[in-house]
Amino acid sequence: MNKLRPTDFGSYWYEISKELSGIEMNSEISMIPIRSNASSTLYSVSLVGANNYPLKGYLSIPNKEGRFPAIYFAPRNASVLEIIPQGMSTNVRDQFVIFSLACRGMRxxxxxxxxxxxxxxxxxxxxxxxxxxxxxxxxxxxxxDFILTRPEIDKNSLLAYGNDIALLAAALHGAVTHVVATPAYFFDTIDIAKLTNSYPLEEFNDYLRLYPDSELNVRETLSYFNLRWHAQSISANTLIICGDSENVYSKSNLTPFIDNIAGKITVKESENSAYKDGLFIQEWIADEIGDGVPILPQHWK
Structure with missing residues (x-):
């Protein structure tokens, strides 16, 4: 791994924020009747991102008065944009403002x-x-930035949900109050990738087999994204789902990151069960930003 944080680490990320501040968001929303129901309304969202790149997303708002906690499903390493992740109860749309975003290159x-x-x-x-x-x-x-423009949200309860990108969002944007994340590829990436042949980390192994002379440059690039160097900037209440003891992203391997997170931290070792891990996550969300009652899929009840 790169044993030291890049000397221009702060300025690298500041420049991104500065670039965004100089670009009009030009957000537009359009109702999607077929995906709306009696409890919530779904909208398609159009935004303008860095380099004036056009972005799309989904916004769901409960059909009742008031301000609501928000869940932001941060972009993932996946080709398809979902309103909510598969396996999660659609009833979350009744109690939370939901926003999911397709990053550049994603469908x-x-x-x-x-x-x-x-x-x-x-x-x-x-x-x-x-x-x-x-x-x-x-x-x-x-x-x-877009979520913060919505008058329906309770700005004291904004949860970023996902993997490494949700954690980077919490480190780099002060609006995030809570995080649920499963680290998957941005902690000591190259060294951890060499311990496995499983994707997504195997993508880095594939790349270095094709371009072995680029390893120093690759390590330099990834050092700016390494969660190790972002931990101290995460002040949100955070739930980390880590792998079991056999996983390359086990609690033990993630300790240098976990121990340096500035905010309140809960660590859950995965039980390799969508039900058991999912139940823990929903109970945590309910206690942190909900009404204390987890919102579960019907087949879990």
């Missing part, structure tokens, strides 16, 4: 750029300035 936001899956994680990874995730993190921050 819905794939014009002018189309990413390949697998392959997206290593697009221009040998260039600090041109790495695709520089733009994706900027897109994620722009999504948070």
């Amino acid at each position: 819905n936001s794939d014009n002018p750029h189309v990413s390949m899956y697998p392959g997206q994680l290593t697009e221009n990874v040998d260039s600090v300035e041109n790495y695709i995730y520089r733009g994706i993190v900027a897109d994620t921050l722009r999504g948070l």
Whole structure:
């Protein structure tokens, strides 16, 4: 791993925020009747991101008066944009403002750029300035800017949900009050990738087999995204779902990151069960920003 944080780490991320501040968001929403119901209304969202890139998302708002806690499903390393993740109860739309964003290259936001899956994680990874995730993190921050414009949200309860990108959102944008995240590829990436042949980390191994002479440049780029260096900036209440003891992202391997998170931290070792892990997550969300009663899929009851 790069044992030291890059000397220009702060300025690298500041420049992204500065760039976004100089670009009009030009947000537009349009109701989607077929995806709306008696309890909530769904809208398609259009935004303008860094480099004037056009972005798309989904916004769901409860059909009742008041301000509501919000859940932001941060962009993932996946080709398809979902309103909510598969397996989660659609009833969350009744109690929370929900926003999900397709980052650049992902379906819905794939014009002018189309990413390949697998392959997206290593697009221009040998260039600090041109790495695709520089733009994706900027897109994620722009999504948070959009959420803050909505009068329906309770700004004291804004949860970022996802993987490493949700954690970067919490580190880089002060609006995030809570995080649920499963680290998957941005902690000591190259060293951890060498311990496994499983995707998504195997994408980095594939890349370095093709371009072995680029390893130093790749390590330099990834050092700016390494969760190790972002931990101290995460002040949100955080739930980390880590792998079991056999997983390369086990609690033990993630300790240098977990121990340096500035905010209140809960760590859950995965039981490799969508039901058991999902129940823990929903109970945590209910206690932190909900009414104390977890919202569960019908087949879990």
